[in-house]
Amino acid sequence: MKKLAKLLCVGAILCYFAQTNAYAQKPSWVDNPGIYSSENFVGVGVAKDSKADKARAKAEKKAVAGIEKILKNKYPKKEIKSSVSSIRIESYWQDPMTKYYYVLALLPIEAIDKNYAAQKKADKARSSAMSALKMLNAQTADPDVAVIKVDDDVTDSESGSGDMDVEAAEVEQPAETKVEIKKETTTVSSVASVATSSNMADGSTDFANKSFGSFKWSDQDQNSKYSLLGDGYLTVNVVSDETWDPKEGNKRAPRVETVDVKGSFTAIAKVKADWSKYRVGFGICAHSGKQNIISKVFYNGSYVYLEGYANDIDLPRTEKHVEPVKGFVYMKLVRSAYSWTAYYSSIEDDWVEIANFETEFPETCNVGVVFLNDEGTTSAMKLEFLKVTQ
Known part of the structure; x- marks a missing residue:
């Protein structure tokens, strides 16, 4: 009887440790x-x-x-x-x-x-x-x-x-x-002015005077229409199916851009959209032929992205959920040699970094704002300014 009791005790202990060991094998999904x-x-x-x-x-x-x-x-x-x-x-x-x-x-x-x-x-x-x-x-x-x-x-x-x-x-x-808000010394003036740099790509829109400044309007399918009323904004009625696929060579989304920007640059834009619409947004884009990099806000103004396509490969794509946008939102895209960094903000100088990556990219490219709408109905957007500096 004593031997049997000892065997039962040992068995119980072994079962306990076996069960404990099984529980202790933490699955990888618990932490990641x-x-x-x-x-x-x-x-x-x-x-x-x-x-x-x-x-x-x-x-x-x-x-x-x-x-x-x-x-x-x-x-x-x-x-x-x-x-x-x-x-x-x-x-x-x-x-x-x-x-x-x-x-x-x-x-x-x-x-x-x-x-x-x-x-x-x-x-x-x-x-x-x-x-x-x-x-x-x-x-x-x-x-x-x-x-x-x-x-x-x-x-x-x-x-x-x-x-x-x-x-x-x-x-x-x-x-x-959690995204980190980084204060930067750069401030954006809502009153457009011509940049002082000698580079011809530098400049800003001047919608108060019904002028695109050093920029131009581009709409490949010519479906979306814009108006300059002298109220300080470019108003764009963006029809549905105006999209921007980084891998697609045919870029049909309407945009305001400047051409032949050579080397490093900083592009900043301020846009207002109907953020109650789910698939409406805008982005700042740099492109040369099929190669392009875009930072955008989309999906009810609740998600920001940095993505692109260069050298026949998809670039690292970042998606971040943010506090839903209300009214105007600022976007910024910075190129410094091979490095690309995207930011957004709902306040003029409180920039939130979206992402950063490095990639080879054509030295000279077009830079501008792209208006996006895949909602099914026309949506109006207002661009207060676009500014590119080098």
Whole structure:
């Protein structure tokens, strides 16, 4: 009997350590859920309860709510409602020390947006050229990943069982996603003036005097119309299907630009659009033939980007979720030799860096503002000024 008791005791101890060891194998997605984001919208829920099944149920609810939060910033309510049934619970893990329950939920991007899915797959292929550290940071900071932690409350409306009009809970993003506001000494005057540099590419628009200054209007398909009323703005009625695909040689979006800008430059623009429209925005672009780099604001004024195409390859694409734009927004694109940096701001001199990368690019290029509309109806935009300095 004593031997049997000892054997049972040893067996129990071995089972305990085996179970503990299994729990201790932390999955990689717990620290970096972005590894799934090239093809999925990702939600991670974290919860705790004295009963494991309740903790798991709470975490599942949070994970699903995280995905719905992402979708609400990107798609109409009807599309969201029809796609939530495709959300699947991919994996679970319980921390043996804290007893927190982690749940990973995924929604295939193509279940709601095939075009965006193709774009994300291209981003994944391009990221293979990035260093391991940059790739990890890009994955972790992906705006298609949401983490809802223990202290974040989730109501029924946020977990798919209520009306989609109810605002979702705040989603705590990984620390890496926070953008840093950098003060710069450069200030932008809303009163246009000719730059003092001797380079002929330097200059600014002068819409108050109904002049493009050193810039010109370009609209390949001539569908969008502009007007100069002397009120200090260029008003552009941008028709639908005015888009800018970095890889597409035929650039049909209307723009105001200056040609033959040689070498380094700083381009700044101030634009107002109807940000209640989902697929409306604008960007500052540098292009030479098929090669181009664009920094833009899009999707209800809630997302900013830096992307491009040069030397027959896609350049590293950055997407950041920002506080929704209201009224005018400033965009800035800076070229310094091989280095490109993009900024945006809702206040004149409080610049937020979007991204930076280095690439070979033609020394001479056209630089200007591109007006974008894929909403289905015509949308009016106002350009207060465009300024290029060297």
